Amino acid sequence: MDPLHLSQHISRQFNSEIEDVRRQVLAMGGLVEEQIAAALGMLLDRDAARGTEIREREREVNAAELAIDERCAYILARRQPAASDLRLVLAVVKMLADLERIGDEAKRIAKLAERLVGEEGGTDVTASLAELGTLARGQLRGALDAFARLDENLALDLMRRDRQLDEVYTALFSVLVERMQHAPAQIPVELDRLWCARSFERIGDRCKNLCEYVLYLVRGKDVRHSGLAKTDAREE
Amino acid sequence: MATTMQPPDIAATPDLTAGGAIALELRALSLWYGPRQALDAVSFGVPARKITALIGPSASGKSSLLRCLNRLNDELPECRFEGEVRVGGANLYAKDVIVHEIRRRIGMVFQKPNPFPLSVYENVAYGLRLSGMKARRELDASVEAALKAARLWDEVSARLDDSALVLSLGQQQRLVIARALAVGPEILLMDEPASALDPAATLRFEELLHAPAQRYTVLLVTHTMQQAARGADYTAFLHQGRLVEFGDTDVLLTNPRERLTEDYITGRYA
Numbered sequence: 081m082d083p084l085h086l087s088q089h090i091s092r093q094f095n096s097e098i099e100d101v102r103r104q105v106l107a108m109g110g111l112v113e114e115q116i117a118a119a120l121g122m123l124l125d126r127d128a129a130r131g132t133e134i135r136e137r138e139r140e141v142n143a144a145e146l147a148i149d150e151r152c153a154y155i156l157a158r159r160q161p162a163a164s165d166l167r168l169v170l171a172v173v174k175m176l177a178d179l180e181r182i183g184d185e186a187k188r189i190a191k192l193a194e195r196l197v198g199e200e201g202g203t204d205v206t207a208s209l210a211e212l213g214t215l216a217r218g219q220l221r222g223a224l225d226a227f228a229r230l231d232e233n234l235a236l237d238l239m240r241r242d243r244q245l246d247e248v249y250t251a252l253f254s255v256l257v258e259r260m261q262h263a264p265a266q267i268p269v270e271l272d273r274l275w276c277a278r279s280f281e282r283i284g285d286r287c288k289n290l291c292e293y294v295l296y297l298v299r300g301k302d303v304r305h306s307g308l309a310k311t312d313a314r315e316e
Numbered sequence: 317m318a319t320t321m322q323p324p325d326i327a328a329t330p331d332l333t334a335g336g337a338i339a340l341e342l343r344a345l346s347l348w349y350g351p352r353q354a355l356d357a358v359s360f361g362v363p364a365r366k367i368t369a370l371i372g373p374s375a376s377g378k379s380s381l382l383r384c385l386n387r388l389n390d391e392l393p394e395c396r397f398e399g400e401v402r403v404g405g406a407n408l409y410a411k412d413v414i415v416h417e418i419r420r421r422i423g424m425v426f427q428k429p430n431p432f433p434l435s436v437y438e439n440v441a442y443g444l445r446l447s448g449m450k451a452r453r454e455l456d457a458s459v460e461a462a463l464k465a466a467r468l469w470d471e472v473s474a475r476l477d478d479s480a481l482v483l484s485l486g487q488q489q490r491l492v493i494a495r496a497l498a499v500g501p502e503i504l505l506m507d508e509p510a511s512a513l514d515p516a517a518t519l520r521f522e523e524l525l526h527a528p529a530q531r532y533t534v535l536l537v538t539h540t541m542q543q544a545a546r547g548a549d550y551t552a553f554l555h556q557g558r559l560v561e562f563g564d565t566d567v568l569l570t571n572p573r574e575r576l577t578e579d580y581i582t583g584r585y586a
Contacts (some may be wrong), residue, residue: 089583161571162581223471300571 082300083230090185094147094159098168101151102228105172105179105266109224109236111137112179115186116283120213122193123276124185136191137256141183145176167300178286178293182220185279185286189213192272192279199269205259208252211272212280215245219287232298236289245284253276267272334345336423339364339503340385342416345399347380347389347557354380357399357559361548362503367525367534367546368564372539373580377557378537382505385535387415387425390419421446422495427508429488431480436463436472439480439491458498459512466494467524486517492526503533510543522547545569553577 082088086102088096115137119131152169155161161169219238226235253274260270295303336363349354355377361414362368370378387408389395402410408418411432419445429437440459441449449455461474463469468490472483480491496504510518525534525547532540544551544565551560551569553576561568561577572578 084577085584088579091583138442162541162545163572165579165582166570316514 084168086164086168086230089165094165097159099157099163100169101148101155101214102170104144104148104151106228108141108176109220109227111141111144112183112237113220113224115183115190116171116213116217116220117142118194119186119189120210120217122190122211123196123213124192126197128194128197131190131194132221134187138183138187141180145180148172148176158245164297164300167297171297172294176292178289182283182286185283189279191274196269196276198271199306199307202259202269202273205252205273207254208255209276209280212245212248212252212277215241215248215249216280216283216287219245219284220290223287223290223294226294227297229300230294232295235298239288239291242284245281249277249281249284266311282295321385334495336509337364338362339403340535341400341402342381343400343402344399345381345384346397347384348394348396349375349380349392354557355384358554358557358559359399359564360552360559362535364533365531365551366513367536367547368550368552369544369545370535370537370552370554371539371580372560374553375556376554378554380557382424382507382537384536385503386422386505387418388424401458420499420507421499421501422503423490423499425492425496425504425506425509427511429485429492429512431483431488431491433479433481435493436480436483437476440498442494442495447499462494462498463491465497465571466490467520468494474579484517486513486520489513489521493524497532501532506534506536508537508539511539520545531556541569553580555580 086098087097089098115134118137121127122134124128125278153171157166159165183291219241221240222238225231226238254276256270256274260267262268262284289304292302292304295301321510329382332405334339340360340362343359344570345355345358356379357571358381368493370381372378383389384397385401385408389397397409403418403422405411408535413462434442437459440462441455444458450457460469463472468487472478472491480488481570487513493509510521513521525536536543536548551565552565553560553568553572553574555576561572561574563573568577569581578584
């Protein structure tokens with residue numbers, strides 16, 4: 081699927097450079113998604129051993145970020161891309177930063193999960209955290225799909241779906257505050273759960289950024305800070 | 317309408333740089349060389365005191381269009397022309413237009429520098445003398461001003477009497493610009509003016525474009541997208557004699573309206 085004709089340059093070399101960058105971004109996104117899945121697993125299964133896996137993935141994610149950044153710099157310097165090619169490179173450079181930060185959030189959740197392994201109680205909270213984590217992971221997978229297929233409708237749909245994540249987070253926040261009020265001795269544990277929830281919510285926000293870059297790439301319009309309503313009402 | 321062009325009264329038209337925002341207006345301009353159509357109903361306004369780049373593949377009509385604006389096609393047999401070119405409100409092809417006066421007001425710089433086989437000084441003074449300037453002091457001042465405007469003065473001030481032909485290509489191209497600027501044109505047409513220059517000379521040349529652009533309207537034919545990107549405020553894309561898209565260079569290079577423009581500027585055009 082290539083609605084922007086990204087693989088139809090006269091220069092085959094350029095086609096393969098562009099294709100490589102897209103493939104590398106998707107591979108990096110896959111690693112980050114694995115980090116989220118592992119962090120979520122640690123929370124749900126109380127399995128501290130997966131922390132190592134997340135840290136290993138983080139090294140790979142960081143290396144991928146540097147490698148793709150370098151490729152983008154080469155393309156800018158050597159190809160001096162224009163129009164959709166230029167937008168692709170700009171979008172990728174911005175996506176890298178968000179993907180890397182999503183990985184950082186996953187690492188943060190993993191650290192908190194290590195501390196929470198021995199804590200009892202809070203089944204309902206864990207269920208909400210699982211829901212948040214699953215939503216966040218789904219958002220990332222969707223954003224990567226939207227990028228792979230250059231699918232603006234999917235990107236828009238995901239941006240709308242972020243509200244769902246916000247709602248679950250807000251509800252969980254209230255529950256946790258209530259629990260802290262009733263059992264002040266448990267505040268440190270509940271705070272750890274709250275930071276986990278906060279990280280999942282931030283992952284959702286960063287996925288929304290990824291979708292905005294996809295829209296910029298496809299439409300040629302920067303939709304950041306414009307509000308979803310305006311984004312939806314596509315200007316012609 | 318055949319191209320039997322005669323005397324203009326364009327000199328009597330209002331000062332182009334003082335008037336509206338459009339220096340040159342093309343209205344449904346079509347051009348044929350014998351049976352071959354080179355331009356097909358091209359219409360757009362060239363903004364005053366801005367740099368406009370004309371881009372497009374070979375044989376898209378860029379140079380033909382430029383030549384129309386300086387009436388260089390007049391002498392070509394079998395050249396036929398339709399439409400209108402308006403300069404400051406006057407028709408460039410009106411019967412009473414004086415062609416050499418047009419060429420004073422609308423200067424042309426070609427792909428290869430074409431200095432006269434005269435001294436550096438005489439190259440610049442040539443047009444001034446033709447226009448009636450005789451006093452040596454006045455000539456000296458005008459030559460110096462034109463060479464300074466073309467950013468060449470510092471390099472040639474000590475050798476004004478040397479032949480222009482010994483200058484480097486980059487210097488020759490700036491000398492040709494000085495020659496064009498000396499007679500006080502309002503519009504400068506440039507046909508791939510940097511294509512024979514090395515990268516440093518190209519940058520020096522482009523730097524020069526920016527300064528006069530505040531006073532002159534520049535219409536520049538270029539094959540290199542980067543030159544349009546670096547220098548032009550507006551860009552027009554021609555394809556097979558038709559205007560595909562015209563607009564702000566920043567917009568055209570990041571988010572063109574037309575698929576054809578996108579394919580051309582991203583190297584997808586075959």
